[in-house]
Amino acid sequence: MIPIAKNIKRYFSQMNFRNFGRKEHGNLFKIRTLDIAIICIAVVISVTAGVFVFNGLKRHVVISDNGREIAVETMKATVGEVLEQTGVTVAVEDYISMPFDSKLARIQENRINIKRAVPVSVNVDGKELVIKTYKDTVKEVLSDNAIGVDDDDKLVGSQLGDKIVPDMNISIIRVDEKTVTEATPIPYKTITKDNNRLDKGLKNTVREGKEGIRQKTYTVVYENGKQIAKQLVKDIVASNPLDKIVEVGTVLNYKTSRGETLRYSKVLNMRATSYTASFEDTGKYPGDPGFGITATGARVKKGIIAVDPRVIPLGTRVYVELPGVAADYGYAVAADVGGAIKGNKIDVYLETSSAVSAWGVKKVKVYVLN
CATH class of the missing domain: 2.40.40.10 (RlpA-like domain)
Incomplete structure (x- = not known):
């Protein structure tokens, strides 16, 4: 209780009107009227001072919760306390512009911005990731979750600059382009020559054959590891085949x-x-x-x-x-x-x-x- 009010209560409690006569009562009334006036002035001053003190201690807070604003005047000192007072809860994935332990200012308006996270699914590298995010664009979501996208990669159903909406599906197709060289054998020919000094039915290999090598270079395009295109860009003979030479006997023989x-x-x-x-x-x-x-x-x-x-x-x-x-x-x-x-x-x-x-x-x- 305010000290002046306490004194007024104590003053009146000490008065004994029964012990006075009519004359004394009249004089006393005049005296008490003056006292009451003084007391009323003191009460007004006390109340005014209390109001002034309250106004000096209260804090003005505006909470913007996903665009919905809540204005609060509070004696609470921190962001966390005023959120608890107003019943506003913030999830781990949500965005809040001020830390929970931040002190509230007394003079200027305190503005707390909250942005609610929404679920988004990302299909990438053979996995489906379910992410809760408060980010604005597809690019920001991917960057925030360390999901890289190369210039060759494709996005299906969305673009990097698209705005995020709840339950959005983002599909990323990994595109790889490789240069592949394939070597294929070139078969050699077998050349036969008659030998009139060799019995018929007998053969003599004069020189062994050797396959040649043909090299074909392709540009191969893969999407998510699956080949979708293959284009020949070079075809050369790396080495020519060496023909095999075999002598065939022409001499008839009889046992x-x-x-x-x-x-x-x-x-x-x-x-x-x-x-x-x-x-x-x-x-x-x-x-x-x-x-x-x-x-x-x-x-x-x-x-x-x-x-x-x-x-x-x-x-x-x-x-x-x-x-x-x-x-x-x-x-x-x-x-x-x-x-x-x-x-x-x-x-x-x-x-x-x-x-x-x-x-x-x-x-x-x-x-x-x-």
Whole structure:
């Protein structure tokens, strides 16, 4: 209670009007009237001083909550206290222009600005981020959350300068451009050459082949790691292929019944008869100058055969095979002729007439040797 008011209360409590007469009461009334007037003046002064003191201690505060303004006159000293007084709560994600422990000024107006955060989803790098933000633009939201956007990247459904609205969806497509070089082999060719010194069926590699290399350079564009475009920018032959060279044998060969391998130029299917140096076969007796002498002047012996020179030239070395027989006639030389030997027919020399009789006429294969 104000001290002057306390004194007034105490003054009146001490008065005893019952002990006075009418005369004294009249005089006393005059005195008390003066006192009351003085007391009333004191009360007015006390109240005025109290009002002045209150006005000196109160603080003027304007709270702007997302554009809605609340004006407050308060005896509270800090931002946090006046917010509690007015029932205004501020979330961690919200923006407030003054810290909670900031002192309120007594003279000038205190303005507290609050901006409420709204939810925003950001799809980036394979993740969906749900962010509460009070920022104004897409660019500010991304920067505030350390989400970088390159010049090549794409934003879907929004631009960097777009204003933020609640439940906004921001999708970022990462765009990468790479230069890729791919090497592909160039197959080599195989060149074959005949070798008339090599048996048929045999091959000889003169030089191994080597693949060449073709290099193709592309510009490849990826969106979120997926290739969407590929453009060829360069195509060069880094190295030429080296052709393989293989010799192929052209010499025919035949493996005899004795296991020998013969080289021949051709094989003839013929009929073969046989003869001896006897008079019955040659018309000459022993002692005659031409007995046992062939048309080429060679002496007859095993391995001499008579041929048709139009088919097998005289002097040709051959091998006579007897198909289906264990032993062939074998090696022979076309060194004789005969009146009956025409076309695909030969006459082989045997030592005895009994051998000739046993021979008869046979089907043979005659290999003309190289």
